[in-house]
Amino acid sequence: MTDVDKLNSPLLAPCFLPGASDEPSRFQGIPGVEVTPGGNRFAVWYGGGDGEGPENYLMVARCTPQLPGEWPVVLRVDHPGREIRCFDAGLWLDPAGNLRLFWSQSRCRETGKDVSDGVNGVWQSVCAAPDAPVLSWSRPERICDGIMLNKPTVAANGDWLLPVSVWGDGTGGGRLPESLRAYSGANLFVSEDGGRSFHRRGLVRVEEGRIFDEHLFVERRDGSLLMLIRTLYGIAEAVSADGGRSWTPPRRSRLRGPGSRFALRRLKSGALLLVNHRCDGPFSPVREKLEACLSDDDGASWTPGMMIDPRTGVSYPDFAQQSDGTILCVYDRDRYGAGEILLAEFTEADLRAGSLPHPPRVIHSLSGRPETAAHQTMNKQEMELVP
Known part of the structure; x- marks a missing residue:
């Protein structure tokens, strides 16, 4: 069996389990969010154990129109192997209306040390009817080496653009195999057939201040692709005029940040929405002052920010937009303490007015987990794995 065969072996597929874990956890965060045409809201994050380590698993929660405000955990993605962690997950509603759950897996022997094996791997499972009372998920499938945290982008020609990072040698404690060294960087993987197959198209490697990449793409109105990349100094950018096959050398962006994840997507109106940290003075690595800004000119300029959460310890935003225009923004706070997953709701009009209409809620x-015994019983009935 080749190394690729081993990585794609069904033995490395995780278990899909109903409801939340009964095991004590002292760490959770790194959320994602998506919403369906039927108004079902989904959030995903990971936790388990004392921090990033072999005990990590994913949690997927659903909020239905019938029980607004209730977010029971309906799915847990855990690996039975003692040294394999599930982490860095994302949710995405594809053009066909399927809800796709993406996540990363890696061998990891000890919490907080060597949390990557150097290869990692992007996995997915698909829920073809996310508005159904009972959720059916396809069997987990490994897409490629690397890690993908942010949502894919659909280009004007229908291509799916996936932001997959192959971490640098030693990042997370892992060592890159020789076969992956040429691909270390912020990669663009593409599907030209609606998610049936994926292949690498191009990459950007940041030399100054590189860390986890956590990059994303937007297609601009002139057809070019803009890539933004997380760095130690904030955010780097690169541009492609040929669909991501080649890129300009990465340079420091005018956008700032504390060296943390940010979120950028195009809204239904055509404006770009950026959720990032406000940096008022000299560079600081403190994760605080999460705010949202709009651009009407493909990122050339930005509106004054609307503050979402001014506290320290807030980070890793992701957002989705409902059919009525409401924007759902999730983020985490105090991962090793309260372990809060928060949701802010606002509209584009709120953004332009510069005022968040309601405080975010946990x-x-x-x-104080919100699940009750009744919810746990419901969760077991709501999760089904299909071939």
Whole structure:
């Protein structure tokens, strides 16, 4: 059996389990969010154990129109192997209306040390009817080496553009095999057939201040692709005029940040929405002051920010937009303490007015979890794995 065969072996597929874990956890965060045409809201994050390590698993929560404000965990993705962690997950509603759950897996022997094996791997499972009372998920499938945290982008020609990072040698403690060294960087993987197959198209490697990449793409109105990349100094950018096959050398962006994840997508109106940290003075690595800004000219300029959460310890935003225009933004706070997953709701009009209409609310935390025994029973009935 080749190394590729081993990585794609069914033995490395995780278990899909109903509901939340009963095991004590002292760490959780790194959320994603998506919403369906029927108004079902989904959030995903990972946790388990004392921090990033072999005990990590994913949690997927659903909020239905029938029980607004309730976010029971309906799915847990865990690996039975003692040294394999599930982490860095994302949710995405594809053009056909399927809800895709993406996540990363890696061998990891010890919490907080060597949390990557150097190869990692992007996995997916598909829910073809996310508005159904009972959720059916396809069997987990490994897409490629690397890690993907942010949502794919659909280009004007229908291509799916996936932001997959192959971490640098030693990042997370892992060592890159020789076969992956040429691909270390912020990669673009593409599907030209609606998600049936994926292949690498191009990459950008940041030399100054590179860390986890956590990059994303937007297609601009002139057809070019803009890539933004997380760095130690904030955000780098690169541009492609040929669909991502080649890129300009990465340079420092005018956008700033504390060296953390940010979120960027095009809204239904055509404006770009950026959720990032406000940096008012000299560079600081402190994760605080999460805000949202709009651009009407493909990122050449930005509106004054609307503050979402001014506190320290807030990070890793992701957002989705409902059919009525409401924007759902999730983020985490105090991963090793309260372990809060928060949700802010606002509209584009709120953004332009510069005022968040309602305070964000906690949808899950390590203390005072919202699930009840009734919810746990419901969760077992709501999860089904299909071939």
